[in-house]
Amino acid sequence: xxxxxxxxxxxxxxxxxxxxxxxxxxxxxxxxxxxxxxxxxxxxxxxxxxxxxxxxxxxxxxxxxxxxxxxxxxxxxxxxxxxxxxxxxxxxxxxxxxxxxxxxxxxxxxxxxxxxxxxxxxxxxxxxxxxxxxxxxxxxxxxxxxxxxxxxxxxxxxxxxxxxxxxxxxxxxxxxxxxxxxxxxxxxxxxxxxxxxxxxxxxxxxxxxxxxxxxxxxxxxxxxxxxxxxxxxxxxxxxxxxxxxxxxxxxxxxxxxxxxxxxxxxxxxxxxxxxxxxxxxxxxxxxxxxxxxxxxxxxxxxxxxxxxxxxxxxxxxxxxxx
Numbered sequence: 001x002x003x004x005x006x007x008x009x010x011x012x013x014x015x016x017x018x019x020x021x022x023x024x025x026x027x028x029x030x031x032x033x034x035x036x037x038x039x040x041x042x043x044x045x046x047x048x049x050x051x052x053x054x055x056x057x058x059x060x061x062x063x064x065x066x067x068x069x070x071x072x073x074x075x076x077x078x079x080x081x082x083x084x085x086x087x088x089x090x091x092x093x094x095x096x097x098x099x100x101x102x103x104x105x106x107x108x109x110x111x112x113x114x115x116x117x118x119x120x121x122x123x124x125x126x127x128x129x130x131x132x133x134x135x136x137x138x139x140x141x142x143x144x145x146x147x148x149x150x151x152x153x154x155x156x157x158x159x160x161x162x163x164x165x166x167x168x169x170x171x172x173x174x175x176x177x178x179x180x181x182x183x184x185x186x187x188x189x190x191x192x193x194x195x196x197x198x199x200x201x202x203x204x205x206x207x208x209x210x211x212x213x214x215x216x217x218x219x220x221x222x223x224x225x226x227x228x229x230x231x232x233x234x235x236x237x238x239x240x241x242x243x244x245x246x247x248x249x250x251x252x253x254x255x256x257x258x259x260x261x262x263x264x265x266x267x268x269x270x271x272x273x274x275x276x277x278x279x280x281x282x283x284x285x286x287x288x289x290x291x292x293x294x295x296x297x298x299x300x301x302x303x304x305x306x307x308x309x310x311x312x313x314x315x316x317x318x319x320x321x322x
Contacts (some may be wrong), residue, residue: 051268056244062218067272071156077279094135095126099142110119110146117140133176155193155207162203168197177206184209190293195219215251215267224247
């Protein structure tokens, strides 16, 4: 059963009424078809109103939904013949990042993504999708391999952030992310990132310095979580809802600010309600971007990436608010 989020309660209540009416109709042998049809029409309108007018905090909750498809789910739905590769050749293998070689419409490419668990046991194995430095070094190894064999790279971003523990810092967490940024800036093949859930802080950026940044409609991308921002700004993490509105961390806001390139629409209620259909939307967006980027030379790809990030944050002082 799909977990219901707080803002979906009116939908659940109406569905319950419809189910109860259908059950009563069957039990009492009374024809209430007209009443049921009216309620079902009302339900369609309610779902449209709620899902097409979601607030930032609503989208944060959908991005965090425990049933939301993971990188591995999309790899299975989008690509064929995926071969997972392991290890950073320095320390070990980090299960919080997966990667390997696959085919999209018959063309080889490299796929890399943050991977969280789907239950408690797997979340512990994958450190809740928060990578250690060996995860980012594995990702970089696969990117350089892709560059060597002229394969495009697709990255799936889905993490609260890089793991901030003592062991990760001792093994060079900050250096690993920084090196990824430097090396990704100079890659000579097309690189696309897709934010499929939460895109948090440097942990997300370690796979995000790409030619094109795409986001699922109900994903988030930010330097800090709403709870963290509320704790810093107002010393009260319970004000996360207000922080989410002020931070502009949702796909529509980021597209308007030209930080991301594409907003990929989601099925009503979120990607977890129909992963197969969601994958079709993503596949179309990925193919369109790849067709555009594969026409560019290596130098043009690097210049394209440089201009993209150089322009982020540019503003006119005349239009800036005082």
